[in-house]
Amino acid sequence: MSAAPGALEALIDALRRLPGVGQKSAQRMAYHLLQHDRPAARQLAQALGHAEQAVRHCARCHTFTEAEVCATCLDPARDARQLLVVETPADQAALERSGSYRGLYFVLMGRLSPLDGIGVHDIGLAPLLQRAQDGVVDELILATSFTAEGEATAQAIAQALRPQGLSVTRLARGVPVGSELEFVDLGTLAHALADRR
């Protein structure tokens, strides 16, 4: 009955704040929820409220957790001498799925991105320096992305930590398993050749 921006417009505005969602998608999402899936609207409202209250950062590795320290950091079966540095919880999850790593993690929750104004202080570099100097960690494995930004991040970390007497390594670059050489890009081939073992 009122001409004030209504509940529908407010919902569209709120959906637009999601990354990658423009006006058209926000509209489509709002219409879909209100017309076809109100249970999903309720579920999302509850999940947002709960996550916003419950989710914080692990005091040791910085990943998302609902506890003071996450289950991975508390796992006594993991090798506390290795600390593997990733950009996001999704990267950590991918490495866990590979089943090939049994040490601990540090999650930067981002990477250097000077163009977006994300510098050394915006990623967890200071907490990482502190974490790595617990006297138990002796190898730091850098598993940031193999992009310009991920490489810059790895370099910044290596520069800060090599003076501390830690061994700092980097995931190998190379030909993906299952790839035919002729379809692999030239940069990857060059790296695979240089890093040959």
Place this chain on the structure above:
Amino acid sequence: MSAAPGALEALIDALRRLPGVGQKSAQRMAYHLLQHDRPAARQLAQALGHAEQAVRHCARCHTFTEAEVCATCLDPARDARQLLVVETPADQAALERSGSYRGLYFVLMGRLSPLDGIGVHDIGLAPLLQRAQDGVVDELILATSFTAEGEATAQAIAQALRPQGLSVTRLARGVPVGSELEFVDLGTLAHALADRR
């Protein structure tokens, strides 16, 4: 501290129910909200809850509204003899922006889509038939999409309403204003020629 699916996973699951959002996007959205924009998470939770409670369908035109009857339907300055049928509130908003229509609307909230199991009963055809027979409406303007599904929807409506003695018209197909002919698709050109005035 628990191994149960946590608040973060629940949030990712809820975001995946939004149309066009897969696992990767849902993850990216959840990380973004929790890491960089918790106010947006709170805003979205509130907007969802409020819209889900407040938004219903206009008793006359079926669009989303927070009142029994929407402001457009209640506007005495509009010509109640014309009823223009659109698929979505977004289509109605586009026509309003054109400033070229002063009659009333009926919003189907969908269109026929046999492949998705959306038939005549899932769009607002019965309420439209009832609405159009108020004794005041004398022209029904069909402004469904110019797609196969939109055309089928328009045809179904026309078949149902022509016997009622109403004048049923369709938006003109033609060359978009500002287009150069050579870049207009052939189907549109053919229609523009057939519908020439």
